[in-house]
Amino acid sequence: MTGTLAVAGLGPGDEDMVTPEVRAALAAATDVIGYFPYVARVAPREGLTLHGSDNRVEIDRADLSLTLAAEGAKVVIVSSGDPGVFAMASALFEALEKRPDLHGLDIKILPGITAMLAAAAHAGAPLGHDFCAINLSDNLKPWELVEHRLRLAAQADFAMGFYNPRSASRPHQFARALEILREECGPDRLITFARAVTTPEERITTVTLAEATPEMADMRTVVLVGNSATRRVGAWVYTPRSA
Amino acid sequence: MTGTLAVAGLGPGDEDMVTPEVRAALAAATDVIGYFPYVARVAPREGLTLHGSDNRVEIDRADLSLTLAAEGAKVVIVSSGDPGVFAMASALFEALEKRPDLHGLDIKILPGITAMLAAAAHAGAPLGHDFCAINLSDNLKPWELVEHRLRLAAQADFAMGFYNPRSASRPHQFARALEILREECGPDRLITFARAVTTPEERITTVTLAEATPEMADMRTVVLVGNSATRRVGAWVYTPRSA
Numbered sequence: 227m228t229g230t231l232a233v234a235g236l237g238p239g240d241e242d243m244v245t246p247e248v249r250a251a252l253a254a255a256t257d258v259i260g261y262f263p264y265v266a267r268v269a270p271r272e273g274l275t276l277h278g279s280d281n282r283v284e285i286d287r288a289d290l291s292l293t294l295a296a297e298g299a300k301v302v303i304v305s306s307g308d309p310g311v312f313a314m315a316s317a318l319f320e321a322l323e324k325r326p327d328l329h330g331l332d333i334k335i336l337p338g339i340t341a342m343l344a345a346a347a348h349a350g351a352p353l354g355h356d357f358c359a360i361n362l363s364d365n366l367k368p369w370e371l372v373e374h375r376l377r378l379a380a381q382a383d384f385a386m387g388f389y390n391p392r393s394a395s396r397p398h399q400f401a402r403a404l405e406i407l408r409e410e411c412g413p414d415r416l417i418t419f420a421r422a423v424t425t426p427e428e429r430i431t432t433v434t435l436a437e438a439t440p441e442m443a444d445m446r447t448v449v450l451v452g453n454s455a456t457r458r459v460g461a462w463v464y465t466p467r468s469a
Numbered sequence: 470m471t472g473t474l475a476v477a478g479l480g481p482g483d484e485d486m487v488t489p490e491v492r493a494a495l496a497a498a499t500d501v502i503g504y505f506p507y508v509a510r511v512a513p514r515e516g517l518t519l520h521g522s523d524n525r526v527e528i529d530r531a532d533l534s535l536t537l538a539a540e541g542a543k544v545v546i547v548s549s550g551d552p553g554v555f556a557m558a559s560a561l562f563e564a565l566e567k568r569p570d571l572h573g574l575d576i577k578i579l580p581g582i583t584a585m586l587a588a589a590a591h592a593g594a595p596l597g598h599d600f601c602a603i604n605l606s607d608n609l610k611p612w613e614l615v616e617h618r619l620r621l622a623a624q625a626d627f628a629m630g631f632y633n634p635r636s637a638s639r640p641h642q643f644a645r646a647l648e649i650l651r652e653e654c655g656p657d658r659l660i661t662f663a664r665a666v667t668t669p670e671e672r673i674t675t676v677t678l679a680e681a682t683p684e685m686a687d688m689r690t691v692v693l694v695g696n697s698a699t700r701r702v703g704a705w706v707y708t709p710r711s712a
Contacts, residue, residue: 245582247485284710310589313709316597319707329703335590337582339488347578348552354559355610356618358601358627366711367598375599375625382621384601384612397535458570464562467527467555468609 229295231331233309234317235338236267240424243339251336253300259291260304260314263396268304280287282365284314286319292328307454308340312361312389317448345420345448349430351463352418352450355469362403363390369399376403380410385456385465388449392440401440408435416463418450419443432463472538474574475545476552476561478581479510481611483667486582494545494579502534503547511547515600521696525608527557531564535571543683551583555604555632584707585630588663588691592673593705595661595693596628598712605646612642619646630701631692641675650694651678659695659706662686675706 232251238245252258258268258274265278279287288304295301303467305313315335346353358379362372377388392400407415413436421444431442435451441448443449455469476496480486495501500518501511508521522530530546538544548556558578565571587598602620605615622629635643650658656679664672664687674685678694686692698712 237488238687240490241579242490244490245480245486245488247483250485308586308590310586310594310596312598315590315594316707316710319597319702319705320709323702327700335594337486337586339580339588340580340586343551343553343583344578347551347558347580351553351558351562351578351706353553354562355555356601356603358599358622358625360599371626375627377626378621378625379601382601382625384618384622408697459562459566460555460569462562462565462576464559467559467564 227391229298229331230300231291231295232334232336233305233315234302234336235305235308235313236264237306237339238341238344238424239422243344243424245336245338248336248338255302256300257294258302258304264304264306266435284317285321287314288318291318292321292331293323295331296328305338306341308338309335310337311340311342311359341423341448342389342450345418345423345430345450346387348423348428349418349420349432349450351464352416352452353387353454354465355385355453355467357385357387359387359389361389362400363393364396364399372403373406376406377410380407383453384452386451390445391443391447391449394443397440400443404435404438406441411435412449415454416452416456416458418463419447420450421447423448432458472541472574473543474534474538475579476548476558477545477579478548478551478556478583479507480582481550481584481587481667482665486587486667488529488579488581491579491581497543498545499543500537501545501547502530507547507549523584525562527567528564530557531561534538534561535564535568538574539571541608547675548581549584551581553580554583554585554602584666585632585693587699588661588666588673588693589630591666591671592661592693594707595659595695595699596630597708598628598696598710600628600630602630602632604632605643606636607639607642616649619649620653623650626696628696629694633688634686634690634692636688640683643686645673647678647681647683654678654694659699659701661693661706662690663693664690666691675701
């Protein structure tokens with residue numbers, strides 16, 4: 227098996243946040259595989275086949291990648307953000323688990339800037355002390371587990387980052403998440419809505435939980451919640467190192 | 470005030486993980502400020518003053534940066550990993566809080582690849598579902614708060630990343646952390662020790678909690694703990710997306 231397979235993080239959107247390691251993997255690739263909008267970020271060139279696919283077919287993409295790499299291709303699966311954070315790396319290993327014949331394949335995971343940390347940077351340093359990251363989507367886990375984690379995270383006084391906070395198919399769940407946060411953290415806790423971070427449409431808004439409404443988030447939004455010590459300084463929001 | 474101040478993440482060590490955004494900031498800087506080993510990663514050139522300083526003087530560095538930027542310098546504070554994750558961004562905002570006259574200063578936080586996510590990438594995808602990041606050092610918070618967060622994080626079934634797991638001045642605390650994890654997660658939970666990640670000395674070892682010993686970590690190690698669904702596939706360790 228002389229093929230290779232890399233899962234590469236393209237970062238949150240800004241091309242200046244793509245690491246040289248990822249650029250080099252893309253430059254050497256024969257096949258780039260991923261969700262359409264991420265594949266669209268890779269420039270076409272001779273000798274490179276682009277395989278764009280729809281959302282929610284992560285396992286199909288992983289299977290195709292394994293097959294092509296096993297045949298000798300230099301495959302790169304592109305992921306937004308960091309492939310290890312609610313992205314393609316886990317899907318690849320789920321697919322690999324079913325293919326013990328390919329466990330010797332040359333696989334690399336290439337990290338990228340994940341949306342939560344880009345959002346934190348553009349807001350200040352709201353995740354400047356112990357924090358957690360929660361995927362609020364219940365596509366792949368029961369909503370009760372999301373509620374359980376939210377409550378314990380608040381009781382642990384973690385700062386928090388939420389991915390996939392709200393979609394058209396489940397509009398009530400984010401409202402429920404805000405209710406739980408108000409119960410556990412009180413009305414004055416700071417919450418930041420970071421939409422389309424690092425793109426020309428970026429919009430970052432920080433309000434208190436009392437002021438937060440579900441409509442402030444959509445699927446392009448990462449939501450950050452401070453811990454009990456998080457505060458504003460000038461236009462910024464940050465969590466002190468001693469919290 | 471025509472000066473600028475950027476807090477830039479150099480990533481975990483590999484120069485190929487430094488983003489073009491950070492490279493551009495360094496190329497435009499008149500003054501680079503930071504802990505000696507991070508400043509040593511910046512090439513000297515005419516017109517650039519390098520200000521290396523010792524560990525544990527984060528606030529002094531932040532004060533110097535604000536003063537120089539207020540005088541018109543183009544200052545970059547260099548941080549390892551991501552400046553917003555247990556690094557210099559929070560220290561800067563703590564210093565800025567005391568200087569309301571400088572709240573209008575042009576400040577940017579430039580994210581980088583944080584050690585925890587580089588370690589996860591090189592181990593597979595152990596943080597592939599909901600996770601938390603905890604600084605195990607009690608330099609700036611009581612050890613009791615660390616224990617409290619560890620227990621709640623385990624009860625929430627978060628995967629976990631630990632920074633500063635162990636130092637010569639507090640050798641017993643990491644042993645205590647392992648005890649708590651064994652109580653809460655059982656002996657079979659996977660734990661990964663990632664030392665000097667992305668450097669030539671990188672060493673990544675995954676064992677069960679029953680097999681883990683405090684000596685497996687030092688201050689150059691990031692420790693990753695899986696959630697209840699985390700498992701091995703080939704040489705990798707990963708957390709499925711449905712956990």
